[in-house]
Amino acid sequence: MTWKNTADRWGPVSQLLHWLIVLLVLVLAIVGLTMGELPKTPKYFWVYTMHKSTGITVLVLVLVRIAWRLYAGAPKPVPGTPTWQARIASLTHFALYALLLAMPLSGWLYDSASGLRPFRWYGLAEMPKLSAPNEGLSELSHDAHELLFWVLVALVVMHAAAAFYHHLFQNDATLTRMLPGRRRTPE
Known part of the structure; x- marks a missing residue:
């Protein structure tokens, strides 16, 4: 077994990073959409700090994932995939990486x-400030954070829908090659 990606499927490192980031982004989305409703108690500040800490964790994991992809390569498009679909898939992956970097940075x-x-990542290490206090920049980055979230949601839905379309209607290995284990790929 190789840890790297092969021409046919994503390797275990890529799969682990993919699904871990998916899980963390899902948690971030749920918390982000609901934490505004919490009363401003110590629990709120704990939840807010966990949201920020998890966002920074996603930032680091995405950087690791990009580095791993550059090192380990990516599978070739599934045989029979039209060139236009392969190009859209590549552009979608690029956009997902960009959004997954921009979201935590914003x-x-x-x-x-x-x-x-000062924000302490999981209470362990103080994170440096990216800017001095600035009300205009604060509002702009908050608005960008929210907009980027909804763009990410739309792109993730399209990405998942395309994977399921390939699995259910094209009967190809687009989805199964990102799933763990040795799965028989449709012919």
Whole structure:
């Protein structure tokens, strides 16, 4: 077994990073959409700090994933995939990586520009501020964070829908090659 990606499927490192990032982004989305409703108690600040810490964790994991992809390569398109679909898939992957970098960076910038107390990643290490307090930049980065979230949601839905379309209607290995284990690929 190789840890790297092969011409036919994503390797275990790529799969682990993919599904871990998916899980963390799902948690971030749920918390991000609901934390505004929480009363401003110590629990709220704990939830807010966990949201920020998890966002920074996603940022690091995405950087690791990009580095791994550059090192390990990517599978070739499934045989029979039209060139236009392969190009759209490549552009979609690029956009997903860009959004997964921009989202935590915009949140970090919002935290920095808001002039809030220092943020400690999971209470362990103080994160540097990306800017001095700046109300205009704070509002802009907050708005960008929200907009980027909804763009990410739309792109993820399209990405998942395409994978399921390939699995259910094209009967190809587009989806199964990102799933763990040795799965028989449709012929």
